[in-house]
Amino acid sequence: MLVSTVLVLFFKSIHELELKKSIETSQLTKFQHDQRLNLLQEQLDILMTYYPHPMVLFNQRGQQVLSNASFYELIHLQDRELMYDDKRLPRAILKIFKQAYYQETPMIQDISLNNQFYSAHCLPIYVQGRYQGFLCVLQDVTRLVQQDKLQKRFVADASHELKTPITAIKGISELLLRTPHMNAEDRLDFTQQVYDQSHRLEQIVKDMLTLSKLSEDKMMIVKQPNNAKALIEEILNTFSVAFTQHHLNVSLNVNEKTVLYVDKKAFESIMSNLISNVMIHANASELHINVLETLEFVKITVIDNGKGIEAEHLPHIFERFYRASSSRQRSSGGSGLGLNISRSFVLAHQGTLEVESEPHQGCKFTLSFPKLTLS
Structure with a gap:
């Protein structure tokens, strides 16, 4: 030293x-x-x-x-x-x-x-x-102190988030045990709730592990050329049933020759988080995804016509476990980590992720990925 x-x-x-x-x-x-x-x-x-x-x-x-x-x-x-x-x-x-x-x-x-x-x-x-x-x-040691505070806050927030599905699973399980002769319809309904909460618990743990790897630079980002249209359509297809259930009309505007230089799994996570965020929180009826090429970047906009976000919340929506409004309750699903993970993955690509929104005017997320340069 x-x-x-x-x-x-x-x-x-x-x-x-x-x-x-x-x-x-x-x-x-x-x-x-x-x-x-x-x-x-x-x-x-x-x-x-x-x-x-x-x-x-x-x-x-x-x-x-x-x-x-x-x-x-x-x-x-x-x-x-x-x-x-x-x-x-x-x-x-x-x-x-x-x-x-x-x-x-x-x-x-x-x-x-x-x-x-x-x-x-x-x-x-x-x-x-x-x-x-x-x-x-x-x-x-300012940076170390700030990191320590963030870590403590993350642990506290994570504990709070994990407590919700655990409490629900425990409560429903106790009810099922106390009521052995419950009718089949109610039993099926409660069993479905246990499944949903366990799935949410799994998602929270999975997202926490992803963030941990990203923060410790243990997440391998392997960028390769991908056809933008094919890649995004593949992601949208995984949501086809969910789009129908949420009555969400989706459009994609992209040039068939546009190439995205990204890690495929990371990009799938980014887009899936943004799309899930629209379905869970936005209460939207339309979702438009546009892909535009500039000299140095491929820009992707994800636009919905939902309820939007108030200006005071915009600077914080990429924070871990942040809830932009009282309507964004934990019971609505999601881990509270999706947007933070998306931004972390975008930054790992040396790109940017920005958001624009006004109340009742929907949201616009803009992703920018550097284009592949041949030297």
Whole structure:
């Protein structure tokens, strides 16, 4: 770790300076000694210039000895003679410096500053058993903190989503067990409900595994040329019964020669999620899929004439488990992950997925996939 390298260099520099003051050497030895110190100083200068994290060294009197540009940017001060207890320092940093100075023991603390999160590593420096000051490195961990929050939120949301079908299955099963002489029609109805909820439970787990693989870059995306018309028609055919049940009229407008450079399974997942979203949530009677080629992209629009989405919800509809309205209840089906998965797959193709909508005006999803370029 680079922090340990910093410590070693600081330790050596202080140790060498102490030796220079305390020992008597020949003129030649002093010359060699000075050369070594100069080399060490050059190494320190390079390190202080290019080390990305804020870093500062205080001596045993609490005076700033060394610091880098990142540190000054963080504290918004340019004072080169800063003391560890300077009242101008941000409160969170001032508190850490005081603790590090008086305790003279290694310490690690997490702080929040300027809407960023830092892990402050403070380590005392001893030379020949004597305390010489302390080094503090502030590592930006904002991304890690945000990822941790997202992971915790995902686990909480997933648990909530899984609870719904599990509770339904358990409740119906208990009812069936308590009523052994239930008439055949009711028993069939409850059995169908158990099947539907178990299918939904399976879909949630499947989607969660897909997202996990995508987030960890374990999902293989193998892009190949595909005839756009044939591929989309194949996907639409799998929904033919569902279209009839939902009274949904579907149209496809695409040039027979248009080629999509995509992973077939990933593209099927993208389109299936968008189509399912229309049937489950949009309450639409028409669905239009248009494919258009530009110089660099193949653009696909998926347009419905359903109830649309309010503007306040649009920025969030690709979030995991997000429900755009109270009408989008969990009982309506779906895992709550489909749009997030679709966007993740599109991004894995270096493409884009955008949405436009107004209440009672339907939705328009636009997918853009880079065209195959022959070099």
